[in-house]
Amino acid sequence: KEKFTTASFLKAKAEGRKITMLTAYDYSTAKLLDEAGVDSILVGDSLGMVMLGYENTIKVTIEDIIHHTKAVSRGVNRALIIADMPFLSYHVSVEDTIRNAGRLIKEGGAHAVKLEGGENIIEKVKALIDAQIPVCGHLGLTPQSVNMLGGFKVQGKSVEKAKKIIEDAILLEKAGVFAIVLEAVPEPLAKIITEKVSVPTIGIGAGRYCDGQVLVSQDMLGMFSDFTPKFVKRFRDLGKEIREGVKEYIKEVQEGKFPEEKHTFKMSQEIIDKLKA
Numbered sequence: 001k002e003k004f005t006t007a008s009f010l011k012a013k014a015e016g017r018k019i020t021m022l023t024a025y026d027y028s029t030a031k032l033l034d035e036a037g038v039d040s041i042l043v044g045d046s047l048g049m050v051m052l053g054y055e056n057t058i059k060v061t062i063e064d065i066i067h068h069t070k071a072v073s074r075g076v077n078r079a080l081i082i083a084d085m086p087f088l089s090y091h092v093s094v095e096d097t098i099r100n101a102g103r104l105i106k107e108g109g110a111h112a113v114k115l116e117g118g119e120n121i122i123e124k125v126k127a128l129i130d131a132q133i134p135v136c137g138h139l140g141l142t143p144q145s146v147n148m149l150g151g152f153k154v155q156g157k158s159v160e161k162a163k164k165i166i167e168d169a170i171l172l173e174k175a176g177v178f179a180i181v182l183e184a185v186p187e188p189l190a191k192i193i194t195e196k197v198s199v200p201t202i203g204i205g206a207g208r209y210c211d212g213q214v215l216v217s218q219d220m221l222g223m224f225s226d227f228t229p230k231f232v233k234r235f236r237d238l239g240k241e242i243r244e245g246v247k248e249y250i251k252e253v254q255e256g257k258f259p260e261e262k263h264t265f266k267m268s269q270e271i272i273d274k275l276k277a
């Protein structure tokens with residue numbers, strides 16, 4: 001199947017086809033998602049919570065993202081791989097930003113990077129695109145700002161704050177991003193932005209009118225339950241499946257039901273006799 005590229009994002013919007021994106025942080029999951037046909041795989045800094053057990057994304061390092069992106073890239077054939085730039089990897093200087101993003105591409109194997117913010121990071125976004133690194137924007141709830149926002153809350157509820165997000169989206173579009181993730185904003189605001197910009201919007205908690213959707217795979221598959229936002233739909237309860245499977249394994253081992261003969265390796269009687277002698 002034809003690879004999904006940054007150009008495919010823009011084409012999908014122009015043709016009114018919804019774009020699908022999910023997170024993955026490892027080889028096996030990435031392979032499953034790619035085989036299932038998801039358009040894009042995000043190595044999100046949500047791996048801090050889901051993979052590493054942190055309470056937010058602040059502590060995630062560029063090394064963490066590179067490590068997981070390497071694994072994901074080995075499992076993917078068709079999907080476009082986007083790697084998140086973690087907190088403080090694009091805040092210090094333009095030079096720093098390009099070097100860090102470059103590592104996600106060259107060492108990690110990502111096709112594109114995602115950064116949180118608008119006007120405040122626009123020079124960095126432009127520099128990355130000048131360096132031929134495709135950029136996905138991220139507006140609305142930007143979890144790396146948790147200590148400034150004072151928690152994970154819906155963003156853009158007032159006229160002033162909603163206008164700011166619209167302006168940021170237009171700035172990102174002008175800078176040349178190939179998509180913009182909109183997280184936890186009211187549905188009508190996401191609709192306005194989606195209609196105003198030519199680049200596709202990818203919503204998470206942003207309602208029905210975005211050009212595409214993204215979710216954390218472990219959330220939508222029921223494998224992560226420390227915190228479940230309102231916008232998550234549980235498509236499967238793999239957490240339950242895993243717990244039940246593991247309980248069955250424990251029981252069978254304890255009762256001597258597993259392993260069975262078919263799970264064992266044989267040895268010739270001749271050798272057995274010599275070993276016993």
Ligand code: KIV
Binds near residue numbers: 043084
């Ligand atoms: O890190 C992540 O998983 C994300 C998505 C929630 C958009 O940024």
Ligand code: NA
Binds near residue numbers: 044045046
């Ligand atoms: Na993220």
